Every structure is written in C-alpha cells, then in structure tokens.
Amino acid sequence: MRSISKSFPGVQALSEVNLSVAHGEVHAVCGENGAGKSTLMKVLSGVHPHGSYEGEILFQGAPCAFKDIRASEQRGIVIIHQELALVPYLSIAENIFLGNEHASRGIISWNKTLTHATSLLRRVGLDESPHTRVADIGVGKQQLVEIAKALAKDVKLLILDEPTSALNGEDSRKLLDLTLELKAQGISCILISHKLDEIAQVADSVTILRDGRTIETIAVDADGISEDRIIRGMVGRDLEHRYPERTSEAGDVVFAVEGWTVQHPIDHQRKVVDGVSLHVRRGEIVGIAGLMGAGRTELAMSVFGRSYGRHTGGRVLLNGTEVRTRTVPEAIGHGLAYVTEDRGRLGLNLTEGISRNISLSALGKVSRRGWVSEHEENRVAESFRTSMRIKAPSVFAQTGKLSGGNQQKVVLSKWIFSEPDVLILDEPTRGIDIGAKAEIYTVIAELAAQGKAVLIISSELPELLGMCDRIYTMAEGRLTGEVDRADATQESLMRLMTVSAATQNEQV
Known part of the structure; x- marks a missing residue:
C-alpha cells in the first residue's frame, strides 16, 4: 500500500500511509485507537472502494482497484473483523460457505459442503461436527470457524483485526499457533492487536501508525523489538508509569454483597454465582480476577438490577443498610453504576x-x-x-x-x-490501546480519590495488580481468595483462580 490517504467529513483518517507485507509473513499493525488501523484495512479489503481514497494498492505485483469486499476476496484477501460475522442459528458448515456455496444450477450439494467443511475444520484444529450450530460453540471456536471460512476462499492474505480481544489465554494461544501454521503454509497475515506480548510471539515485522501516519516499520529479527519501543511509537512518548501512582486512603465500607447466589437463567439447577460475599470501602479500588466462566460478569449484572439470571439469595448493602436493586433504575437510584464489558x-x-x-x-x-x-x-x-x-x-x-x-x-x-457512589467496571480497557488505557486508568484513580468505591473486573492480571488495593479471586461461581496488593502476584492469583469447587470443599 503506497501513500494511502483517506478522509471523512471533518477527519483526516489516513495521510500518506505506506505498508508492505512479504509473502508468508506475519505483519503486525499497531497504533492507538483512532490511529487509522481499521480504516487502512478497510481500504485494503474493499470496504472503502477504489476512488474513495488516494494512493495505490499492489498485490502480488499487480495494481488493484477493489470495488467491494467480494472483489478483494476473489484475489485472496480476506478480513476477519473484531465483531465476528457469523449467523448464530446456522450450522458451522453453512456459515463457512455462506455466499460461497457448493452449488450447481442453484442447488446446494450438501455432500460436498459437509466433506469440505470437515476438511477445513481439521485444518484449523477445531474438533466439532460441521452440523453444530454456531450459537452452541464458544467465541474461541467461532474465531476458528471464521478462519476456516477464509481458507474456503483460497486466502492468500489474511487480515485479523483484534482476533484475541474476547478470548481467554488458552484460546488465544491456539489462535496464535494457528497463525504460525498458516504462515508455514505460505499464507501471509496482517495482525492488528493491542496485546504487545502476542505481537512479540508471532510477528516478523511491525508497522506502527499514529494519527493516521506511518511512524516506522520494525523488522523483528534484524532490529529487535521491545514493548517500550512500540509504545513510544504509538503514543509519541514513553509511558514509564503505565498505572498512576496513588496512595490509598480507604474509608468506611460503602458497598457490600453478602451471600449472593444466582442461578443460570435457563438451567435453574446450575448456580453461576454461589454465596459470594465481598465489600469495597470509600476511596478503594478492588479487583475481581477469574477465568472465563468464573461468574464475575454474572455477579456484576445480577447485582445491578438483576440483569442476569435468577437471584435466589443474598443481599446488597450500601453504607451498612440493605437496599433493593431489583431493577436497573432502582440500582442507579441507590448510587450504583455498571460499565458493561x-x-x-x-x-x-x-x-x-x-x-x-x-x-x-x-x-x-x-x-x-x-x-x-x-x-x-x-x-x-x-x-x-x-x-x-x-x-x-x-x-x-x-x-x-x-x-x-x-x-x-x-x-x-x-x-x-x-x-454514583459505587462504580462496577467490567473489563474497562478491553480492546483499547495502551495510550487510551493509561488515560482511563487515570480517570479511575481520580474517581477513587474523590471517595468513590470502585470494583474492577478484569482478565488482565497486570491491570489488577497495577490498579487495585485488594483483589478477590473467583472460580466456578465462588470466591476462592482475597489478596492485598502488596502480597499479590500473577502466579498467586492464577493459583486461586484455578481452584475447583471440589478442592475448595476439601480445604474447608
């Protein structure tokens, strides 16, 4: 991509951007939110058609003038957006070939569809029947279905936009390993990610954008790579202190939950939150750590206006007095706020x-x-x-x-x-860049300094360690530990996050 410029009313999104990707390379693109990464990829994939931007695109040595996404896919350029484009109530096989059906004279050959889908699922390492509905598999597996869908289109250049933003650690590792396998098969890949550790694991080159301009391209093996160098390029300054320095002056307990129990909205035999009790003091930032399915979000949503599941026990106290939070307006009226994930x-x-x-x-x-x-x-x-x-x-x-x-x-x-008096922040920095994270951390610290009680749910352990005064851990709907900031490490938190209910019962 040479000298790509793109503007919207009142905004110059891209200005003379250059990007060069080699055959069989994993090329990462980094930048703050608003730096122009997604706009650049939409130009490349035909979302923004030829004529709506300035500059030129060369693919395999030939100039390209894509009028739409289908035109770019016909050349082997496929983009997988952060928000997955799958139809939940269709099967995996139907999703893989949607718009690209094995059909003759308007009649789909289901034998060919299922056989080809099985082969593609095997290629991406997904052990699922092609008949399975997409709604019945997790987000990590849905990402693999999207990649299988791309492989069905004879992909030569695969664009992954924040592919691991909604995945847990294990699913993220599987996806990154698959990226390296595709590279070995000669498929080039552009990876947009805010997770700098992932970039260091798989990228051969890194292009940094800032304010719609190319700052630099780093060859990982030749130039070496460090998080500090990438951050400096992204934000134009060093972020020596990613988390604001603060001295906790916690006051009286403002917010408390006692014995909170919630059943699954459909399977009433299953407890998604089981007897949880916790508290947050005035001016204190408290974290909740846990793996996916631990019940953290379910706890927050059920406390905030019974927005999830079926509440069967427990109470909410504000300043020592029990309050009802049966509806969202009722929760807001009592001074609660919930920033959803x-x-x-x-x-x-x-x-x-x-x-x-x-x-x-x-x-x-x-x-x-x-x-x-x-x-x-x-x-x-x-x-x-x-x-x-x-x-x-x-x-x-x-x-x-x-x-x-x-x-x-x-x-x-x-x-x-x-x-509000109490802010519950569920994954407050998910899917945003390091510079915007630093700004949001500063806002959170200022809210605590004003005497707000802040509860942070996060999958990023460094974030909890950097921001919180105390950290609770959850597993299988139960609290498994409470650790002061001074005593907390990623290892100790992970140990508590992986305690099973059976093990916990034995310890008790």
Missing part, C-alpha cells in the same frame, strides 16, 4: 450522538417538567468531551463511528454524570 451491545446506543449517550443514565439532570433541554445536554457532553479527551469533531458525532477507546470514554462519562 460489551460496550457496543449493552453500554451505548451506537446510532446516537455523544451527547445523547452521556445523558441517558441521568436524564432528570438535564430535564425540566419532563422535557429534555438539548442545550443543557450538549453543554454537559461538551464538558466531558474536553475533560475525558474524547477524540471527535463534536458532541453530535455518531458514537458508533468512534474508536473503541473513545467509545469507552463515552461510557465512563455516562456513568460519571450519574454521580
């Missing part, structure tokens, strides 16, 4: 502007006699746009068009505007 589906209205999203949690503060004052709504949003450093041309910008980091700042702004 799925900001796109549950945290934001992506079709609305920034100002409308920020005011949604506390419309009464910008209303009079039942009428929302747009002037007041926009004034509030502008103050948050400035203080939270949300990169957008105005508060009227559609939230769905913002980068992930800026969307997360809008979600935080929404809940800060409601002036």
